[in-house]
Amino acid sequence: MTDFSAFTAPGINDLNPYLPGKPIDELERELGLLGTIKLASNENPQGPSPLGMKAAARTIAGVNLYPDDSGFRLKARLARKHGLEPQQLLLGAGSSDVIDMVVRTFLAPGSNAVFSRYSFAMYPIYTTAAGAECRVAASYPPDHESMPYGHDLQAMAALVDDATRVVFIANPNNPTGTWLRADELQRFLRDLSGDVIVVLDEAYTEYVTEGDFPNGVDWLAMFPNLVVTRTFSKIYGLAGLRIGYAMASAALVDLIGRVRHPFNVNSPALAAAEAALDDEEFLQQSRDVNAAGLVQLTTAFAAMGLAWIPSIGNFITVNLGRSGARVYQQLLEKGVIVRPLANYDLPEHIRATVGTEEQNQRFLEALQEVLAA
Missing domain, CATH: 3.90.1150.10 (Aspartate Aminotransferase, domain 1)
Incomplete structure (x- = not known):
């Protein structure tokens, strides 16, 4: 065989x-x-979000037709919510889908991605599948006074070199639940080369009540290399519909969107996500x-x-x-x-x-x- x-x-x-x-x-x-x-x-x-569930149910009679591949209505609603232009939005089957698109756009053999030791398991999977090198930074030790097991941004920065194309940062992080404050994260972004794409994974941000927690969307104009990802799988309760999105400069979204699979978000998901934003x-x-x-x-x-x-x-x-x-x-x-x-x-x-x-x-x-x- x-x-x-x-x-x-x-x-x-x-x-x-x-x-x-x-x-x-x-x-x-x-x-x-x-x-x-x-x-x-x-x-x-x-x-699930009750508003989202009702909206999804209304689409079932039309699932013999392909969904709106542009995601026009949802992108317009997200653009209003975040103060962006629709061209700055990219939709995916969960935020993991848009993260995969970033990897397929920028990582290849000979390049590398940097992330912290206790990070979302899909970062090394996507990176390795692209034939790129995984560079894993040591996290803070278990006895660290303020953030045990958290991202050590200095250790991550030390691993960045001329072959680094992507840095992954989850905030809050899964599976540890740890987080980065606004000042330290902004300083990291400011000191990093603008040639390196930073994926700021904010899948759990809607649960956060901490006062010094950053909103990555606020920094998109300041850092053209920043991609912020969000999902409807967590607090919105739409995990089974698989829908998430990325926000970045229009130029980055254009590049990343070139590897997007057509009709990658289904009609019930598009309708549910749009309605859930108001719930x-x-x-x-x-x-x-x-x-x-x-x-x-x-x-x-x-x-x-x-x-x-x-x-x-x-x-x-x-x-x-x-x-x-x-x-x-x-x-x-x-x-x-x-x-x-x-x-x-x-x-x-x-x-x-x-x-x-x-x-x-x-x-x-x-x-x-x-x-x-």
């Missing part, structure tokens, strides 16, 4: 595929469970539930004697002091799905989405039982 691995593009044979959170249906089929809760993929436990009551309720849930979880972790990484996203990563993969498996048997983090080089940690009060309590009771056993 032919060994097709000999014919793959550079980097493909070295890839470890992305591992999504285990689906509820699959777990319940395997173990004969009912009433499983999933706290593995940072989805909104409140469900302020739902967004505020989601923030309130998340803030209360973070307090509920961290209070319980402290009572159990567990250390956690401070987070301002809709998830939290906790150090169990033992195999996270084993605890993950034991929690599965109790109908609770979380995320083990060995693939992020955090073998004793798990990440849990902040759920409803009832979901959080069930997770905590199950975790306590597992740790006690």
